[in-house]
Amino acid sequence: MTTVEEAEKLVLAQTRDYGTESLPFGQALGYVLAEDLKADRDLPPFNRVTMDGIAIKYAAIENGIQVFRVKATQAAGDEPVQIDEAGECIEIMTGAVLPFSVDTVIRYEDVKISDRIATLYTTDIKKGQNLHLQGVDKKQNDVIATSGQLVSPAIISVAASVGKTHLLVKKMPRVVVISSGDELVDVHETPLPYQIRKSNSYTVKAVLKLHYIDADILHIPDEPAVTREQIQYCLNNYDVLLLSGGISMGKFDYIPQALEELKVEKLFHKVAQRPGKPFWFGRHNTGALVFAFPGNPVATFMCLHRYFLLWLNATLGLPLKPPTYAVLGKDFVFQPALQYYLQVKLQSNEQGRLIAMPVEVNGSGDFANLADTEAFLQLPLERNEFKAGEVFKVWKFNHD
Amino acid sequence: MTTVEEAEKLVLAQTRDYGTESLPFGQALGYVLAEDLKADRDLPPFNRVTMDGIAIKYAAIENGIQVFRVKATQAAGDEPVQIDEAGECIEIMTGAVLPFSVDTVIRYEDVKISDRIATLYTTDIKKGQNLHLQGVDKKQNDVIATSGQLVSPAIISVAASVGKTHLLVKKMPRVVVISSGDELVDVHETPLPYQIRKSNSYTVKAVLKLHYIDADILHIPDEPAVTREQIQYCLNNYDVLLLSGGISMGKFDYIPQALEELKVEKLFHKVAQRPGKPFWFGRHNTGALVFAFPGNPVATFMCLHRYFLLWLNATLGLPLKPPTYAVLGKDFVFQPALQYYLQVKLQSNEQGRLIAMPVEVNGSGDFANLADTEAFLQLPLERNEFKAGEVFKVWKFNHD
CATH class of the missing domain: 3.40.980.10 (MoaB/Mog-like domain)
Incomplete structure (x- = not known):
C-alpha cells in the first residue's frame, strides 16, 4: 500500500x-501575486510631517529664538509654503510636506499660539524631529511585494499605495x-x-x-x-x-x-x-x-x-508552509498499521505551547463531531501508543 | 490616559x-448560527453497511455454514431485500440498509463469488461486523450544532445532512x-x-x-x-x-x-x-x-x-477566544510607558512552541513591512526590557 x-x-x-489573470486589486484578496509590486516613488514620497504643530528652522533655536511669527498655515495636501526669515514659522499639519526652508516640527502641545505668534513651552527640541523622511521606508522602484506572495490585506494596502488598480495573479x-x-x-x-x-x-x-x-x-x-x-x-x-x-x-x-x-x-x-x-x-x-x-x-x-x-x-507557487507541531494532550492508542490522523481541538497554553486534545469520535464518519475538530494530529505509522506530552505534526484547518 | x-x-x-436573517445554507459560511441544528432522524438513519460484500445471518456461521447462495444484490439507496433461509446471503454495497433478516457483513476481500455462490475465505468473523448502527452518532432531535457557533464547512455538512436548506444566522x-x-x-x-x-x-x-x-x-x-x-x-x-x-x-x-x-x-x-x-x-x-x-x-x-x-x-455572540501565547524569539527593548504591540512573524518549533520573531520596522507607519507581519505580540506596559524566551499574549491575523 x-x-x-x-x-x-x-x-x-x-x-x-x-497561467495568470488581471483582477481589480480589491478582488485579488486570497489570490497569489504573479508580479512584483514596486514603489512608484519614494516612500514616504516627501519629508512628511508626523505631528500637528509648527515647522521652524532649527538654527533659530540654536540662536535662542523662542517666539515665532506664524507666516502661513499648511495642511496635508497643500503645496509647501516657505518662511523668509528665522523668526518665522509655518503652522503645519500631520501628513503635510515639510517646506525646504524649515527642518524641524514642534507639536501643538509644546507651543502656545495667540494672534499669529507662537511661543515655545519647551526647550527639549531635537533637530529634524517629528518627520518621516523621504525614502526612509522604500526607494522608488524598490520591490515591496514579490510574485508568489499571497494577497493579504497588507498587500492590498501596498497595491493601493503604489497605484496598482489591477493585480496580476495566478489563476x-x-x-x-x-x-x-x-x-x-x-x-x-x-x-x-x-x-x-x-x-x-x-x-x-x-x-x-x-x-x-x-x-x-x-x-x-x-x-x-x-x-x-x-x-x-x-x-x-x-x-x-x-x-x-x-x-x-x-x-x-x-x-x-x-x-x-x-x-x-x-x-x-x-x-x-x-x-x-x-x-x-x-x-x-x-x-x-x-x-x-x-x-x-x-x-x-x-x-x-x-x-x-x-x-x-x-x-499556486506559494512557499511550502513550515509544519506546525502540537503536544498530544492525552494518552492515545491506535492499533492498525496505518498512519492515523487524530481529530483534535487545539489550545495555546501559557508556556506558548500548542496542546492537541483528542475529540471523541465514533470512528465511522461521524461528521457531527467534525464541527468540534480544529485539526488532525498526524500520529506516526510505526507506533501504536502515543503518550501525553509527545509532540507531533498537526494539520490545521484555516477557519476560526 | x-x-x-x-x-x-x-x-x-x-x-x-x-438581529437575525435567514440565508441559503451554502451562503452562511462564516456567519454565526442563531438557531440550534437538530437531527431530523437518527444518525445514521438506519443500520448502515460500511463495506461492500455479502450480508448473512451470523447464526449460519455458528452452525458451520461457509457457502451461501446469493439471493439478490442490494445497492446503497435500494430498498432492503430479505433472505428466506440461513444458507442465503445478500450481495450488498457500502451505504446500503442492512435488511432485518441478516446481521453481519463480510467484505468482498474475504469471499469468493462465482455463479451466485459465495464461499468464505475466512473464519475470523464477528457478529455485527462492518455495520454503522442506527442512531449511534445522534438520536433524532439531538442537537448537533448550537446557536452561537460559527458556520464552518463542518456545520455546512451538518446543515445539508439534516435538510436545513436555510440557516438562521446573526446579522x-x-x-x-x-x-x-x-x-x-x-x-x-x-x-x-x-x-x-x-x-x-x-x-x-x-x-x-x-x-x-x-x-x-x-x-x-x-x-x-x-x-x-x-x-x-x-x-x-x-x-x-x-x-x-x-x-x-x-x-x-x-x-x-x-x-x-x-x-x-x-x-x-x-x-x-x-x-x-x-x-x-x-x-x-x-x-x-x-x-x-x-x-x-x-x-x-x-x-x-x-x-x-x-x-x-x-x-455576534461567539465565545471569547482563549488567548494565544507565543515565545519572544529575540531580546527587545521598548522605553515609552506604553503597551507595545510588537510586529512579529510566527513559527512553530518541534517542541510545539510558537516562536514570535520581531519584524524590523521603521517605526512610523511603514506599511510595507505589514506584509511580513503575522501577529502583534503584546508586551506589558510596566516593563521596558523583554528577553528571548519570555512568553506573551499574541494577536494573530486570521489570514495565512
Whole structure:
C-alpha cells in the first residue's frame, strides 16, 4: 500500500501552471501575486510631517529664538509654503510636506499660539524631529511585494499605495466536486428510510471557498453510460475533479470503470492511513487531475486538507508552509498499521505551547463531531501508543 | 490616559444585537448560527453497511455454514431485500440498509463469488461486523450544532445532512470605512508630490471581508459642512463608522468637531499603547458606534484586530477566544510607558512552541513591512526590557 509520504510526493509531482489573470486589486484578496509590486516613488514620497504643530528652522533655536511669527498655515495636501526669515514659522499639519526652508516640527502641545505668534513651552527640541523622511521606508522602484506572495490585506494596502488598480495573479484551477450514488437525495428532499442527503459536496465546496476557489457541484447517478459521459465532460472542462465516494469495490460503483475507460491514469489507490485509506489519485492526458476521496465525510475532509490543499499551495507557487507541531494532550492508542490522523481541538497554553486534545469520535464518519475538530494530529505509522506530552505534526484547518 | 484593559472593557460594553436573517445554507459560511441544528432522524438513519460484500445471518456461521447462495444484490439507496433461509446471503454495497433478516457483513476481500455462490475465505468473523448502527452518532432531535457557533464547512455538512436548506444566522453590522483629508487621491490617480494615495480604507475593507463583512467606503473632503453632513448620514445609515485618520489636533481635522456637533459621545480618546495611541471611540444615540483609528496604517491595522474584531466577536455572540501565547524569539527593548504591540512573524518549533520573531520596522507607519507581519505580540506596559524566551499574549491575523 502507498505510504502517506509516497502519496504526498506523487500528488506534489502533479503541480500545474494555470497561467495568470488581471483582477481589480480589491478582488485579488486570497489570490497569489504573479508580479512584483514596486514603489512608484519614494516612500514616504516627501519629508512628511508626523505631528500637528509648527515647522521652524532649527538654527533659530540654536540662536535662542523662542517666539515665532506664524507666516502661513499648511495642511496635508497643500503645496509647501516657505518662511523668509528665522523668526518665522509655518503652522503645519500631520501628513503635510515639510517646506525646504524649515527642518524641524514642534507639536501643538509644546507651543502656545495667540494672534499669529507662537511661543515655545519647551526647550527639549531635537533637530529634524517629528518627520518621516523621504525614502526612509522604500526607494522608488524598490520591490515591496514579490510574485508568489499571497494577497493579504497588507498587500492590498501596498497595491493601493503604489497605484496598482489591477493585480496580476495566478489563476485558480477550475474545480468540480462530484458525488455519486442513487442513495443520495438533495438537501431539500425528505429521504426515504434507506436514503441519505448529499452533504460531502457542500462541505468540500465550503472548504474551497475559504481558499477562494468557486467550485461547481455535480451529482452522477448510478448508471454506467451517464457516469462515463459526465466524467468525460468534466475531464474536458475542469482542471481538477474532486470525487467523494464511489471508488470502493462496490458493484454499483461505476466510477472506477469510467475512469479506466476514459484512460485516467491511476497514480495510486489506497494509502496506509486512517481515515482515507481508499483514496485514489490519477491524471488524464487532458492535464486534468482526479482526487477521488472515500465517501466517509471525515475521510474526505482529511484528504482535502492533507493532499488537495497542499497540492493547491504548490500549484499556486506559494512557499511550502513550515509544519506546525502540537503536544498530544492525552494518552492515545491506535492499533492498525496505518498512519492515523487524530481529530483534535487545539489550545495555546501559557508556556506558548500548542496542546492537541483528542475529540471523541465514533470512528465511522461521524461528521457531527467534525464541527468540534480544529485539526488532525498526524500520529506516526510505526507506533501504536502515543503518550501525553509527545509532540507531533498537526494539520490545521484555516477557519476560526 | 486610558489603559488597553480599560479601552477593551469600554469597547466590549458596547456590544449590540443586530438581529437575525435567514440565508441559503451554502451562503452562511462564516456567519454565526442563531438557531440550534437538530437531527431530523437518527444518525445514521438506519443500520448502515460500511463495506461492500455479502450480508448473512451470523447464526449460519455458528452452525458451520461457509457457502451461501446469493439471493439478490442490494445497492446503497435500494430498498432492503430479505433472505428466506440461513444458507442465503445478500450481495450488498457500502451505504446500503442492512435488511432485518441478516446481521453481519463480510467484505468482498474475504469471499469468493462465482455463479451466485459465495464461499468464505475466512473464519475470523464477528457478529455485527462492518455495520454503522442506527442512531449511534445522534438520536433524532439531538442537537448537533448550537446557536452561537460559527458556520464552518463542518456545520455546512451538518446543515445539508439534516435538510436545513436555510440557516438562521446573526446579522452582520453595516459598516462604513471613512477616510478624510485633501492630501489623499484615488488609487488610479497620480499623486502630486505633496499628495498620497488612499490605502487604509482598502486595507480595512479587506480585513472585514475576511470576516464576512462587506463594508462600504467613503472619503470625506476637508470641508466642515460636508464633513458634518456625511458623518450625519453615516450615523443614520450604518451601525459602525470605522475612521482612519482625521482625529488628531490638526487645524483641518474637521471630524472631531463634526462628531461633537452631532453629539457622538466620546467614550475614550487616547490609549496607552503603541501603535494606536490617538484611538478615539464613541457612540451616538442612534446606536451607531464610531471607532476612529489613527491614520498610521500600522496603527489602524492593530486597532482593527485588537479592538474592532474583538467587539465583533462579542456582538455576534461567539465565545471569547482563549488567548494565544507565543515565545519572544529575540531580546527587545521598548522605553515609552506604553503597551507595545510588537510586529512579529510566527513559527512553530518541534517542541510545539510558537516562536514570535520581531519584524524590523521603521517605526512610523511603514506599511510595507505589514506584509511580513503575522501577529502583534503584546508586551506589558510596566516593563521596558523583554528577553528571548519570555512568553506573551499574541494577536494573530486570521489570514495565512
